[in-house]
Amino acid sequence: MDYANVRSLEEAARAVLDPVHYDYFAGGAQDEITVAANEAAFARIGLVPRILRGAARPRLGTTVLGAEMSMPVMLSPTAFHKLAHPEAERATARAAAAAGVTMISAMLSTVAIEDIAAEARKAAPGGAEPSLWFQLYVQPDLGFTEAIVRRAEAAGCRALVVTVDSPALGRHERNDRNDFHDLPPGMRCENLRELPGEGLRDLGGRDSGHVRQVVLSPEISWDHIAWLRQISDLPIVLKGVLHPRDARLAVENGVDALLVSNHGGRQLDTTPATIDRLPIIAEAVQGQVPLLLDGGVRRGTDVIKALALGATATAIGRPAVWGLAAAGEAGVARVLDLLRNELDNALTLCGCASPQDVTAELLTTMEGPHQ
Ligand SMILES: Cc1cc2nc3c(=O)[nH]c(=O)nc-3n(C[C@H](O)[C@H](O)[C@H](O)COP(=O)(O)O)c2cc1C
Numbered sequence: 022m023d024y025a026n027v028r029s030l031e032e033a034a035r036a037v038l039d040p041v042h043y044d045y046f047a048g049g050a051q052d053e054i055t056v057a058a059n060e061a062a063f064a065r066i067g068l069v070p071r072i073l074r075g076a077a078r079p080r081l082g083t084t085v086l087g088a089e090m091s092m093p094v095m096l097s098p099t100a101f102h103k104l105a106h107p108e109a110e111r112a113t114a115r116a117a118a119a120a121g122v123t124m125i126s127a128m129l130s131t132v133a134i135e136d137i138a139a140e141a142r143k144a145a146p147g148g149a150e151p152s153l154w155f156q157l158y159v160q161p162d163l164g165f166t167e168a169i170v171r172r173a174e175a176a177g178c179r180a181l182v183v184t185v186d187s188p189a190l191g192r193h194e195r196n197d198r199n200d201f202h203d204l205p206p207g208m209r210c211e212n213l214r215e216l217p218g219e220g221l222r223d224l225g226g227r228d229s230g231h232v233r234q235v236v237l238s239p240e241i242s243w244d245h246i247a248w249l250r251q252i253s254d255l256p257i258v259l260k261g262v263l264h265p266r267d268a269r270l271a272v273e274n275g276v277d278a279l280l281v282s283n284h285g286g287r288q289l290d291t292t293p294a295t296i297d298r299l300p301i302i303a304e305a306v307q308g309q310v311p312l313l314l315d316g317g318v319r320r321g322t323d324v325i326k327a328l329a330l331g332a333t334a335t336a337i338g339r340p341a342v343w344g345l346a347a348a349g350e351a352g353v354a355r356v357l358d359l360l361r362n363e364l365d366n367a368l369t370l371c372g373c374a375s376p377q378d379v380t381a382e383l384l385t386t387m388e389g390p391h392q
């Protein structure tokens with residue numbers, strides 16, 4: 022497969038996707054200032070390599086919340102993979118598991134979490150247990166939310182990633198222009214079917230798995246995180262933390278890890294690039310919980326910059342979707358291979374023996390003068 026980098030997979034994906042669906046995947050909120058900022062901010066950070074360290078070939082593996090990862094790159098949750106490829110989340114799960122990469126499976130997946138887990142198990146090397154986490158939009162109906170959590174637990178998910186940047190849906194003008202507000206006939210949010218509860222928006226049939234049933238509620242609060250902590254033993258990761266006070270509150274509320282994220286620029290436009298927020302969040306949590314980061318990670322060098330600024334691992338959203346659309350399971354595998362090879366090369370060139378070896382001394386700004 023002749024894809025030189027993640028960008029070439031986006032081009033390939035764009036060529037095969039329905040333009041309306043491409044816009045859904047690529048787009049962001051309003052003027053898409055944050056979408057652009059996420060990538061641009063990485064380009065403003067320079068790397069200054071150390072030399073003659075005899076570091077040998079780097080080992081790329083890392084561990085987050087007890088999950089062993091073959092590299093510090095995970096798959097962020099992205100909804101509706103069936104829009105990208107008929108094999109959908111099944112293909113994504115196989116590619117991630119085969120690569121030893123943690124997949125954060127979206128609550129709004131178009132394949133049920135049990136089937137995603139089964140595919141991951143089939144693909145994991147040597148029968149190892151694959152690393153699968155579950156992303157949750159807490160629904161105001163707690164009975165319904167609990168039923169989803171139980172499904173994720175029973176399927177073998179090892180952490181709950183609670184998305185907290187979505188008290189409402191961001192304004193996606195591309196989707197408005199395209200009049201794209203529903204999944205096509207035959208596609209459903211398979212995790213939402215046939216669950217108990219009354220809190221789903223009533224569309225005249227509670228168990229349909231229809232995306233319009235999902236409630237993004239401004240009433241969700243720290244009390245819901247405390248409630249989740251009571252009903253589940255799984256580690257809780259908050260996804261969408263950008264303010265240092267919230268990072269502190271998360272630690273005080275017993276959250277296990279934070280995912281520094283602006284939802285890939287799809288929620289509040291003009292939020293700053295995540296890589297620019299990472300240092301202030303790292304300062305706030307003082308190493309008390311692991312930090313993850315997503316938003317604009319497209320190169321192995323981006324991963325190193327995030328590690329140097331305090332992340333334990335990074336995650337990608339759109340790149341996996343581009344791989345899936347371009348070539349199904351093989352395309353997602355190619356994206357992961359590219360990032361692995363780039364990270365290996367960049368660590369070697371920086372004189373680092375492992376991700377844990379990366380420190381802020383490697384960083385500068387691209388604009389001089391430098392000290
Ligand atoms: C098409 C698409 C669907 C997404 N769906 C979800 C979702 O269901 N839940 C969620 O928490 N984040 C969702 N996200 C946000 C991603 O988890 C992630 O934060 C973001 O994509 C990272 O930025 P990147 O695409 O630049 O890598 C979605 C992003 C995209 C592009």
Ligand SMILES: CCCCCCC(=O)C(=O)O
Binds near residue numbers: 129236
């Ligand atoms: C009404 C729920 C729509 C959420 C869509 C999934 C998501 O987070 C995203 O596209 O971004």
